[in-house]
Amino acid sequence: MLAAVTRMWLTRSVKPFRFExxxxxxxxxxxxxxxxxxxxxxxxxxxxxxxxxxxxxxxxxxxxxxxxxxxxxxxxxxxxxxxxxxxxxxxxxxxxxxxxxxxxxxxxxxxxxxxxxxxxxxxxxxxxxxxxxxxxxxxxxxxxxxxxxxxxxxxxxxxxxxxxxxxxxxxxxxxxxxxxxxxxxxxxxxxxxxxxxxxxxxxxxxxxxxxxxxxxxxxxxxxxxxxxxxxxxxxxxxxxxxxxxxxxxxxxxxxxxxxxxxSQPGIRYSSMTRDCFLGFGCSAVTLLQNQFKINTFSVPEYCRRIDGGQLPTALTLRFSPRQRMIYYLFWAAYSTHVSAEAFERIFGVSLKKMYGLELGLAKLLGFLTEQDGIYTMTPKGAFYYHYYENFYTLSYIDKMWGTLRREPFPAYMEL
The missing domain is CATH 3.20.20.70 (Aldolase class I)
Structure with missing residues (x-):
């Protein structure tokens, strides 16, 4: 319920994420x-x-x-x-x-x-x-x-x-x-x-x-x-x-x-915090500017698709502009920093124009601080990000991955 309400508020739409x-x-x-x-x-x-x-x-x-x-x-x-x-x-x-x-x-x-x-x-x-x-x-x-x-x-x-x-x-x-x-x-x-x-x-x-x-x-x-x-x-x-x-x-x-x-600055290991990525292999996710796709979880069906000269895509989501912004912000926040300049460079609109109310509320609640257009998560904000990420995982990832374990190529899925 929390994930659904948050999705509707941030995307300004009651429509679910529909994967085809x-x-x-x-x-x-x-x-x-x-x-x-x-x-x-x-x-x-x-x-x-x-x-x-x-x-x-x-x-x-x-x-x-x-x-x-x-x-x-x-x-x-x-x-x-x-x-x-x-x-x-x-x-x-x-x-x-x-x-x-x-x-x-x-x-x-x-x-x-x-x-x-x-x-x-x-x-x-x-x-x-x-x-x-x-x-x-x-x-x-x-x-x-x-x-x-x-x-x-x-x-x-x-x-x-x-x-x-x-x-x-x-x-x-x-x-x-x-x-x-x-x-x-x-x-x-x-x-x-x-x-x-x-x-x-x-x-x-x-x-x-x-x-x-x-x-x-x-x-x-x-x-x-x-x-x-x-x-x-x-x-x-x-x-x-x-x-x-x-x-x-x-x-x-x-x-x-x-x-x-x-132990020192500049040492990183993360496969998630990229603006876009291509995924190869079973269950691999591809995130592009306007779409998200996930490959089948079935190894035999994956091999059959490739043998037939086809991509092994199981589901594709065509993002609305707001949906893509929210996906970007969710994973950018994972790094504990969100750059207003980077957001505007990617989406062509200011972060404050799109989410000024939410950012102001987050600052008021002590979740964020802001300096020179960089929003930084506080320890309190980091915990509640983790807490919400748990809801997100169980509401979206759990359902998607659970379904894809049973069905190699579903006709569609709504989350």
Whole structure:
């Protein structure tokens, strides 16, 4: 209900977001200035019950067939436009992309045939992948940033999540032997019984083990996962988020988004905060100036579509101007800063003209401060962003991803 009311107020329309099964055979990305790339590799050696992302159990034969289709999708999209498009970055997510480490170079060759990457390549890793041979293979292929899904160094949290213990010392030795520009480690907060002391120990261990960036994401109880872990109550969540933030800032770490901190300025790892991006692979999302599309979640159907020379698009949303503005502001706010100048450059209208009332109210409530056209989220604002993001996730993402797990190509969807 909260998400629906917010959507109607901010878009000035009672119409829901309507996603159609139709799609453009040629994606209009050439005019996008701040364009990123995302590649999804859904295979895992084991399936974590709490993980909401598109993933399947690894079989070498299935993985190779999928990677062949993935490479063809990259060529299918890229070859319909002339020249090599400049893009900011490329991120490999999953799943466990390192299971395809031996073919990462082949995928990058396909990407480089159509795109010029200017700001680095990142890949997500399971802790088991953090070995010298795997890290060397990735670095030799041109990977400059890695993100390791630790979740927690705590034994009680790992048991709760159904994960095995992480050998922090062995991981630190591997990271020292094969350094990267960015080494990020992901953690989950708001688990039952989790304390600030638990999270502080995770943060300290991460930075002592080779990380220069951490991401501490809230646990979200998706309806379609098999997890039985209950979500933490609002008051406890806020206390934990405030304590984490205060501790990291006191230690001199730089806050680069709602849930991320780095040991020095300029160190970042995020596949989301781009004005536009192209997504390749199962479940991958493409965001362009006037549309949003998401690929099918079914690996077999994905491969069949590509084998037939078609894009694997499951659903497409054609944005109204207000809808596109809200989508932009939602993810811009994730970085804790919104630039009025950037908004006007993208949309051709001033931010205050479109949302002056809402910005003024947010400042009055202590959610934002403003200086020289930059709106910065306060710690209070960051918590309520997190709180609303939880509603957004359960109202929109949960429904969309849950449906796409059951139906490879729905006729339409309204949210």
């Amino acid at each position: 099964g139709t799609f453009d055979p040629c994606l209009p990305f050439e005019s996008c200035e701040d364009l990123g790339l995302y590649v999804h590799i859904p295979f895992c050696k084991s399936i974590c019950s709490f993980c909401p992302y598109c993933k399947v159990l690894y079989r070498e034969e299935d993985c190779n067939r999928y990677l062949n289709a993935l490479i063809r999708e990259i060529h299918l999209v890229g070859s319909r436009h002339s020249g090599r498009k400049r893009v900011t970055s490329l991120y490999f997510g999953g799943g466990t992309p390192a299971l395809a480490a031996g073919r990462i170079q082949e995928i990058l060759d396909a990407v480089n045939a159509h795109f010029l990457i200017t700001d680095g390549i990142g890949v997500e890793l399971h802790p088991d992948n953090v070995t010298v041979p795997v890290l060397r293979a990735l670095k030799n292929a041109g990977i400059s940033k890695i993100s390791i899904g630790i979740q927690s160094f705590s034994g009680k949290a790992q048991t709760l999540l159904g994960r095995k213990a992480v050998d922090a010392r062995a991981m630190a030795r591997a990271l020292e032997a094969v350094p990267f520009q960015t080494v990020s480690m992901d953690f989950i907060f708001a688990l039952p019984g989790q304390t600030f002391e638990d999270l502080r120990a995770d943060i300290d261990t991460a930075f002592h083990s080779g990380a220069n960036h951490i991401a501490i994401y809230p646990f979200i109880d998706f309806t379609f996962t098999s997890s039985t872990v209950p979500a933490m109550q609002k008051r406890e969540k806020r206390a934990l988020l405030d304590a984490i933030t205060e501790y990291c800032l006191r230690r001199g770490y730089v806050r680069s988004s709602i849930w991320t901190f780095s």
